[in-house]
Amino acid sequence: MNYGNLIVIAFRALSNNKLRGFLTMLGIIIGVSSVISMLAIGEGSKISIEKQIQELGANMIVVTPANAMVGGIRQNGVIEQTLKLKDYQAIASEVPYLESCSPYVTKSGQVISGANNAPTSIYGINEDYMDIRRLSVAKGEMFSDQDMKMAAKVCVVGQTVVDNLFKNGEDPLGQVIRFDKVPFRIIGVLAPKGYNSMGRDQDDIIVAPFTTIQKRLLAIPYMHGIYVSVIGEQYTAKVIQEITGVLRQTHGITGGQEDDFNVRSLEEMSKVLTMATKVLTILLACIGGISLLVGGIGIMNIMYVSVTERTREIGLRMSIGAKGRHILFQFLIESIIISVSGGVIGVGLGIGAALALRFFLGWPVSVLLYSVVISFLVCTVTGVFFGWYPARKASRLNPIDAIRYE
């Protein structure tokens, strides 16, 4: 048999029944495109949250003071003052796997330069903090160990602070600004980081030596926190454990007594967030799966509804000389054409919808290759199967029984 003729037969059958073909294709298109776009939305938000965590600094651990217990009584309303310089020194010298470690104090207030002023925050830290928070100096220089030792009144400012204070484009280097009446000489400008994914301006910041802020600006004997970064993510849990041990020792906390500090890794925080996106992704995948199912049922329905009509057609074709394999080949060609082109359109539409969401609504979307492959396969296989299977059944009937089929 000339299979070219069967292809002609298949194409004629398709072009004479465009509506039936279109409806079958529609099921496939809906199924494929919704799975792809749903999963793209889920994956996009997951990636965006992961990016936010990366921005904060990976492998970061933050130690913060907690309410002190004095004689078994929780000291409420007292500013927590449990973290001292010796705690920082103990962590820096005793805890293994540390990459960087910085003490941390902060104050919000008004910064003034000449006639200009702006609200901002100043951070007292050491050089290590720059690595932990991914900061770098773009112009001028970072303060030195000497500055730290001397509690020098120098600072490095973010671009937003520069923009707010030096509106005429003066060179900020060497200028003296005042923060809560304390003068600071600008020795560097931070490389701009822009807004983070939560919409906070990361350039609205002033950093200065820890000693300067603690002693000269705040005049307090304690610190607001200790920032630590670990050499590798896999050590985070170990380091948390070590820090807890070291601090309990320096604070003289024993047995079942409660810690007067908190040690948290960003990884832990990120886990909570990724958990949330996972739930979202699962939800969207479910919606996509349901669409796939609905699409599949749609395909089956159309195929099933047309079984009677097509069984008669098969009977007729056999009555004028078509053999079983001719019928099967024709139906296979037909359903492959329908399913594959429906699948391709569905993939195009799904990716297009995802890109449109990003373009018009700014949603973070990311098309997953496996969602394309799986949805395409599921739909085309369903389409081909439900096109082929009834044909196989019908082609085994007596021609007259197929013609009379109801």
Added chain:
Amino acid sequence: MEDIIRIENLCRNFVVGSETVHALRNVSFSIRPGEFVTIMGTSGSGKSTLLNILGCLDTPTSGEYYLDGMSVRKMGANDRASYRNLKIGFIFQSYNLLAKTTALENVELPLLYNPAYTRRMRREKALEALKAVGLEHRIFHRSNQMSGGQQQRVAIARAMVNDPVILLADEATGNLDTRTSYEILALFQRLHAEGRTLIFVTHNPEIAEFSSRNILLRDGHIIEDTRNSRIGSAQKVLDSLPKETN
């Protein structure tokens, strides 16, 4: 001459629920090449059932059917399909055209399953057959755009297109007006004159006059099998009919 069709003790039972319908009971006869046989009988007498078996569309419950000396019972499904494609033309009572398909495509269909035909030959043959049934001006009309009579003529053209040795027709003129009926009958007589074998199921006794043999069925039995020596000419009847102006 060898019989082209020979059936022996043919039975066909249909099981409907708990009942068995004996549509054919021990039917035997032979048909020689070039015979024009009409099969008559009341509705339900088994005419269609018999014709379907002769057309290799159905298989008997018991009995033998020799087509061109070959036992159809022993043939495989593919061989029967080849016979239907190459040697048999079958005209269904209910036309059975492909839905929403043009007259030309419907008539070309049997040839598409025959690799011996090229595209051009296919089209030529189909046009020729459509012309023979007077539909040369309707070749691109779809089956749903045609009247019952036109559809029946497309079905006849389709049955003739493969130059079948045997042409089987189940009430092929049932839906045609008198004039068209005689046109078709004249066409069949021309085919008969060419030496083809025709079997024509009808309930119209007039048609028997134009055939060479008439078999009468009742309740699945043959009750009469008569030869007709004075075959009428459908063409003459046609010429005597008042001319219509289209």
